[in-house]
Amino acid sequence: xxxxxxxxxxxxxxxxxxxDIIRRASRVFDHVIVAIANNSSKTATFSVAERLRMIExxxxxxxxxxxxxxxxxxxxxxxxxxxxxxxxxxRAVSDMDYEFQMASMNRQLYPEMETVFMMPDENYTYxxxxxxxxxxxxxxxxxxxxxxxxxxxxxxxxxxRKGFAKPSRAKSASSKKRSR
Ligand code: COA
Numbered sequence: 001x002x003x004x005x006x007x008x009x010x011x012x013x014x015x016x017x018x019x020d021i022i023r024r025a026s027r028v029f030d031h032v033i034v035a036i037a038n039n040s041s042k043t044a045t046f047s048v049a050e051r052l053r054m055i056e057x058x059x060x061x062x063x064x065x066x067x068x069x070x071x072x073x074x075x076x077x078x079x080x081x082x083x084x085x086x087x088x089x090x091r092a093v094s095d096m097d098y099e100f101q102m103a104s105m106n107r108q109l110y111p112e113m114e115t116v117f118m119m120p121d122e123n124y125t126y127x128x129x130x131x132x133x134x135x136x137x138x139x140x141x142x143x144x145x146x147x148x149x150x151x152x153x154x155x156x157x158x159x160x161r162k163g164f165a166k167p168s169r170a171k172s173a174s175s176k177k178r179s180r
Contacts, residue, residue, distance in 0.1 A: 006083050008037055031065075034066070084112055
């Protein structure tokens with residue numbers, strides 16, 4: 001039986017922090033599905049189609065990784081994919097509160113599943129998609145934190161100034177998670 005893991009999130013946009021987690025997961029699991037949640041309460045900057053495309057390009061050199069999107073409950077998606085493992089990245093202890101709640105709820109809904117927490121490289125500890133969008137919007141270069149395609153797409157989005165959502169939570173990862 002191939003070991004399948006689902007790495008779910010908003011990925012709006014995907015950052016090098018996420019890519020770091022996908023690489024780590026691909027060393028442990030045979031197949032890693034990067035699953036874009038399509039029913040997030042966040043106002044998205046990038047459409048699901050844009051996110052699918054940017055992730056497809058960003059992960060094409062990672063063996064066993066591919067990208068998909070889903071609507072509805074994550075646990076239902078797991079069942080459809082015959083997967084029992086959800087990967088979540090933990091950047092700081094403060095992420096744990098929210099992650100613990102989510103993992104517990106998912107386990108209530110689907111007792112056979114497990115959540116596996118992985119720690120990204122320390123360079124990405126304070127990274128979040130909202131923060132990247134904020135610094136880019138204010139003129140800084142987030143090049144070290146984004147795959148090249150994503151950077152290009154973000155610049156295009158910014159220059160069009162169309163549909164560019166204000167960051168939902170531009171605070172640090174810690175305060176963001178605490179405020180949920
Ligand atoms: N590197 C960089 N940033 C990271 C990161 C990493 N390794 N890990 C997390 N982040 C950031 C994300 O960029 C995101 O930043 P943002 O808030 O600025 O956009 C933030 O941490 C939250 O991460 P994300 O994984 O996108 O969480 P989320 O809360 O947006 O999404 C879902 C969580 C989509 C997995 C969850 O809501 C879900 O499963 N939804 C489906 C419906 C469902 O089943 N609900 C019940 C769940 S109990």
